Amino acid sequence: MTLDILICSLNKGVVRIQDVLLPPQPNVHYIVSYQYTDERYLDLIPQALGARPDVSVYTYKGQGLSANRNLALDKATADIIMYADDDAHILPETPSLVMRRFEENPQYDVLFFKASTYTDKPLKNYPDKDFDVLAMPALYTISALEMACKRQSVQGFIRFDERFGLGTKFLTCGEEEVWLEDALRAGLKLHYFPDKIIETSTMLKKSLIYIDAGVQRSRGAIAYYKHGNQAWWTSFCFALQSAKNGYCHFLPLMRHLAEGIRYMKRTTK
Numbered sequence: 001m002t003l004d005i006l007i008c009s010l011n012k013g014v015v016r017i018q019d020v021l022l023p024p025q026p027n028v029h030y031i032v033s034y035q036y037t038d039e040r041y042l043d044l045i046p047q048a049l050g051a052r053p054d055v056s057v058y059t060y061k062g063q064g065l066s067a068n069r070n071l072a073l074d075k076a077t078a079d080i081i082m083y084a085d086d087d088a089h090i091l092p093e094t095p096s097l098v099m100r101r102f103e104e105n106p107q108y109d110v111l112f113f114k115a116s117t118y119t120d121k122p123l124k125n126y127p128d129k130d131f132d133v134l135a136m137p138a139l140y141t142i143s144a145l146e147m148a149c150k151r152q153s154v155q156g157f158i159r160f161d162e163r164f165g166l167g168t169k170f171l172t173c174g175e176e177e178v179w180l181e182d183a184l185r186a187g188l189k190l191h192y193f194p195d196k197i198i199e200t201s202t203m204l205k206k207s208l209i210y211i212d213a214g215v216q217r218s219r220g221a222i223a224y225y226k227h228g229n230q231a232w233w234t235s236f237c238f239a240l241q242s243a244k245n246g247y248c249h250f251l252p253l254m255r256h257l258a259e260g261i262r263y264m265k266r267t268t269k
Helices: 011-020 039-044 065-075 094-104 175-185 213-244 250-266
Strands: 003-010 028-036 055-061 080-085 110-116 147-150 190-199
Touching: 003 011, 003 065, 003 094, 011 028, 011 039, 028 039, 028 065, 055 065, 065 080, 080 094, 094 110, 094 147, 094 190, 175 190, 175 213, 213 250
Parallel strands: 003 028, 003 080, 028 055, 110 190
Antiparallel strands: 080 147, 110 147
16 A cells, blocks of 8 residues: 655745655655745755655645645545645654555545644544544544545545635635535545544634634635525524624624625635
């Protein structure tokens, strides 16, 4: 079994790539998808990356994390793929652990794991026991950094919705929730294991739901993607309850939720 680790980077972030890489391991390859907004950033690509036969670097002018992940997936050829950002620390045992989990559980298309901060604090409220993922978990939201997939189950079939995510101007998060919804609709078999595979400094964008307009628009858009016009009612209830709890004012929150819904109604993937 082989593993491609897809590392997405933008502009100055490329200088951190060497810190993400583990020492060479059999059957493990790194695909670096490097987005840049100006040609001057190309000079920052570490020359050491070209000296490693287990690393392939692809450059693209533009921005948007969802697009970057899709570009990286297009270049993958291994049996299994997993994602990493340019500020992630992959544990030394992660490649063998991920491949072993798939070898022991061939019925699954996608496996989800745990992540932590650099100080070993769990990034989210993860369950202690494994379970089949039939919907977004109630206690936490799944992120791309926590998942690994059979390449043939997702390549050419399941892609990140490029209307969502970091680097976009309107819907600044939510791409993982849409991805999960697409995977479930496609009938993929998903499972969670309580194994830690990665450390990161990533701040969870969703935690800004009460103060960030882009996050609020994303919530409305996700609700419409999953539930259609019922999103109007669920968004109204969410805004009303949030205001009652004193987290924010009703009208600004509802306005942004509605903007997300309307955006989804007039756009396509």
